[in-house]
Amino acid sequence: MRGLKGTRSAPSSSDLPLPMALTQLLLFAFATVVAAAPRSVPAGWSLHRRADPEALIPLKFSLAQSNVDKLEAFLLDIADPQSPKYGQHWSPVRVKETFRPSSETVNTVHAWLTHEGVQADKIQLSPNGDILHLDVTIADAERLLQADYYEYSDEDGSMHVGCHDGYTLPEHVSMHVDFVWPTVHFDAPRSLSRRSASTSPPLWGRDGAGKTPIDNLAAIAAADCDTSVTLDCLRALYNFDFTPVSGDVNTVGVVEFGKNIYRAEELDLFFGTYRPDQVGNIPTLISVEGGDPDAGGSEDEASLDIELMMGLLGPKQNLSLYQVAQQNSSMDPTDRLLAALDGSYCSIAPATDEGITDCGNKPRTNVISISYHLNPDLNDPAISPVVQRQCTEFGKQSLTGITFVASSGDGGVAYGASQACLVNGTLTFGGAKGTFVGQLPASCPFVTAVGATSVPPGGTTDQVEESTTDFPSGGGFSNNFPRPSWQDSAVQNYLDNFAPDYNATIFNRTGRAYPDVATNGYPIVVAEKGRFLHTSGTSASAPIFAVLIAAVNDARIAAGKSPVGFINPALYSDAFAHTFNDVIVGSNPACQTDGFPAAPGWDPVSGMGTPNFEKLRDAFLALPGMLSTSLHALSGQAAKRFAAAAG
Ligand SMILES: *[C@@H]1O[C@H](CO)[C@@H](O)[C@H](O)[C@H]1NC(C)=O
Ligand SMILES: *[C@@H]1O[C@H](CO)[C@@H](O)[C@H](O)[C@H]1NC(C)=O
Ligand SMILES: *[C@@H]1O[C@H](CO)[C@@H](O)[C@H](O)[C@H]1NC(C)=O
Ligand SMILES: *[C@@H]1O[C@H](CO)[C@@H](O)[C@H](O)[C@H]1NC(C)=O
Numbered sequence: 096m097r098g099l100k101g102t103r104s105a106p107s108s109s110d111l112p113l114p115m116a117l118t119q120l121l122l123f124a125f126a127t128v129v130a131a132a133p134r135s136v137p138a139g140w141s142l143h144r145r146a147d148p149e150a151l152i153p154l155k156f157s158l159a160q161s162n163v164d165k166l167e168a169f170l171l172d173i174a175d176p177q178s179p180k181y182g183q184h185w186s187p188v189r190v191k192e193t194f195r196p197s198s199e200t201v202n203t204v205h206a207w208l209t210h211e212g213v214q215a216d217k218i219q220l221s222p223n224g225d226i227l228h229l230d231v232t233i234a235d236a237e238r239l240l241q242a243d244y245y246e247y248s249d250e251d252g253s254m255h256v257g258c259h260d261g262y263t264l265p266e267h268v269s270m271h272v273d274f275v276w277p278t279v280h281f282d283a284p285r286s287l288s289r290r291s292a293s294t295s296p297p298l299w300g301r302d303g304a305g306k307t308p309i310d311n312l313a314a315i316a317a318a319d320c321d322t323s324v325t326l327d328c329l330r331a332l333y334n335f336d337f338t339p340v341s342g343d344v345n346t347v348g349v350v351e352f353g354k355n356i357y358r359a360e361e362l363d364l365f366f367g368t369y370r371p372d373q374v375g376n377i378p379t380l381i382s383v384e385g386g387d388p389d390a391g392g393s394e395d396e397a398s399l400d401i402e403l404m405m406g407l408l409g410p411k412q413n414l415s416l417y418q419v420a421q422q423n424s425s426m427d428p429t430d431r432l433l434a435a436l437d438g439s440y441c442s443i444a445p446a447t448d449e450g451i452t453d454c455g456n457k458p459r460t461n462v463i464s465i466s467y468h469l470n471p472d473l474n475d476p477a478i479s480p481v482v483q484r485q486c487t488e489f490g491k492q493s494l495t496g497i498t499f500v501a502s503s504g505d506g507g508v509a510y511g512a513s514q515a516c517l518v519n520g521t522l523t524f525g526g527a528k529g530t531f532v533g534q535l536p537a538s539c540p541f542v543t544a545v546g547a548t549s550v551p552p553g554g555t556t557d558q559v560e561e562s563t564t565d566f567p568s569g570g571g572f573s574n575n576f577p578r579p580s581w582q583d584s585a586v587q588n589y590l591d592n593f594a595p596d597y598n599a600t601i602f603n604r605t606g607r608a609y610p611d612v613a614t615n616g617y618p619i620v621v622a623e624k625g626r627f628l629h630t631s632g633t634s635a636s637a638p639i640f641a642v643l644i645a646a647v648n649d650a651r652i653a654a655g656k657s658p659v660g661f662i663n664p665a666l667y668s669d670a671f672a673h674t675f676n677d678v679i680v681g682s683n684p685a686c687q688t689d690g691f692p693a694a695p696g697w698d699p700v701s702g703m704g705t706p707n708f709e710k711l712r713d714a715f716l717a718l719p720g721m722l723s724t725s726l727h728a729l730s731g732q733a734a735k736r737f738a739a740a741a742g
């Protein structure tokens with residue numbers, strides 16, 4: 096991640112006369128560099144000009160948090176089905192206090208800044224105590240960080256200020272800093288609409304494969320689940336016969352980023368045919384950074400997610416919609432979502448911070464479904480510190496009892512539907528031969544990643560599905576997150592017995608492996624732009640699985656138990672093995688390889704397999720966890736009622 100500071104075009108030290116090599120060794124003792132130099136400008140961006148030295152930028156030092164090394168153990172304590180503390184979620188305050196950077200961390204960075212001439216009253220500590228913020232001129236930022244700042248522009252005309260060649264911190268400071276923003280990471284503000292036709296697709300997007308219009312909806316028979324997946328097909332496939340009983344208490348949410356919006360008319364068109372009791376209903380809007388479905392945009396992802404979720408949930412369980420705005424900001428949309436939920440990433444008082452104004456002020460739901468690929472899972476100095484921090488934040492919020500469910504991607508072992516693989520160290524689009532690249536948030540171990548399956552041609556819902564062939568379902572091994580203990584034996588079994596004999600550099604055998612589970616992703620019947628379509632993608636799989644977990648929570652709440660929160664350790668445990676239909680047919684080719692084959696047990700195409708809802712619900716119902724420990728996740732009214740009931 097961090098390497099040796101050298102001149103920007105230094106030859107390797109072995110080529111140097113001895114005194115120069117010694118100088119480098121000495122520098123190593125007190126200077127740490129983030130990103131090796133010189134680097135190429137990230138794909139999709141072009142260098143506009145040197146940044147104006149007089150211009151002010153907000154500089155944010157993301158401080159190293161306390162106890163991050165214990166996060167997995169903390170989670171296991173409440174999420175391992177064997178643990179007596181199962182389901183005893185933490186309060187947000189306990190999470191904040193446990194991970195708050197130490198005063199040594201804050202003081203070290205603060206002291207260095209003032210030593211470098213920054214006035215103490217210009218340095219602000221964020222409300223969560225995890226960011227030091229200062230507004231500085233570009234000239235001062237360049238001096239502090241020994242960096243060259245530039246302005247960059249992208250195809251959409253968005254501007255970004257950063258220093259792609261890297262920056263330097265003194266060694267004693269860098270150990271207390273996860274990363275400095277803005278510097279080497281390009282959190283593309285580019286529109287999150289569908290796959291663009293541009294030569295370098297954005298590093299963001301919805302997970303969705305192709306779609307085709309349906310000419311004659313009436314001709315679709317109930318049994319045609321191999322060619323047209325309706326809500327009834329999903330109910331049959333997953334043994335999902337659900338009427339909510341805890342709808343006034345339980346919560347479930349879906350995230351839509353940027354210009355991905357739904358229209359009420361489309362929902363009604365869909366509900367009119369498939370869920371008449373939902374006609375006229377819309378999701379409950381939780382607007383993040385002013386996100387507004389009425390502002391217009393592209394409706395494919397949101398329509399798909401919301402039709403499936405509201406269709407399967409029915410009117411007795413509301414769906415919350417986190418509409419996260421993205422325009423005119425270089426902030427990563429992931430950060431904006433996480434900030435709205437718990438105040439992380441909020442560097443200074445709300446309303447004055449250009450990047451984020453919604454800071455821990457939005458309600459949390461027990462389950463949150465995300466059908467997007469965000470950062471690529473690259474082991475890269477410009478990306479790793481940022482995605483590692485994001486994953487830690489997902490883990491911290493999971494401690495409070497939230498289940499994050501994400502699509503595993505539609506590019507097989509490549510990143511995103513635009514099929515990016517790593518070629519000669521460069522993320523290269525279009526399915527080039529190269530190293531496999533995973534995607535966030537699916538590859539984060541604290542997120543439940545869902546792959547896509549389909550009913551084989553001519554097959555029925557009584558058969559076990561196969562991994563999709565219309566598009567390769569995303570899956571593989573992280574380059575940033577080590578394999579967590581709970582999936583150790585399942586993944587080792589695959590590696591020992593079924594993994595292809597790829598060159599060791601093609602994928603990272605020690606990384607977090609995903610997806611965790613799979614559900615149908617092809618060909619789903621949706622309504623969009625005034626007509627019915629077949630659509631496809633793990634985009635559909637994540638919201639379907641999220642609904643099943645919401646329904647598990649409904650049953651647990653009715654039994655006086657807490658929502659399940661972080662579910663991965665349970666999903667891989669022996670007690671849950673029988674709750675999945677093992678998918679053993681299919682593969683996820685990409686990067687000019689055959690990808691990985693599905694296999695008995697866990698595999699990196701379909702995870703543990705597709706769920707049997709009744710078995711899954713009963714297995715979770717058998718686990719402990721008092722509802723009173725999770726009241727923060729409930730609506731105010733219901734929380735009071737339950738607090739009263741719990742005495
Ligand atoms: C769903 O939301 C609506 C509007 O806020 C509310 O009137 C209704 O009671 C909610 N339904 C349930 C089951 O909580
Ligand atoms: C975003 O930027 C564009 C172009 O600079 C501007 O026209 C628009 O008003 C801005 N939108 C918001 C919400 O600030
Ligand atoms: C990768 O690098 C090697 C050696 O520098 C070069 O021969 C090859 O053409 C490069 N491949 C691509 C796809 O750029
Ligand atoms: C493999 O993943 C681990 C984290 O599990 C990481 O430390 C290592 O650098 C990765 N290797 C490569 C080649 O990316």
Ligand SMILES: *[C@@H]1O[C@H](CO)[C@@H](O)[C@H](O)[C@H]1NC(C)=O
Nearest residue numbers: 519529530597598599600601
């Ligand atoms: C494995 O990959 C490395 C690096 O790309 C390459 O040098 C080596 O020749 C490859 N080995 C095989 C057997 O393909």
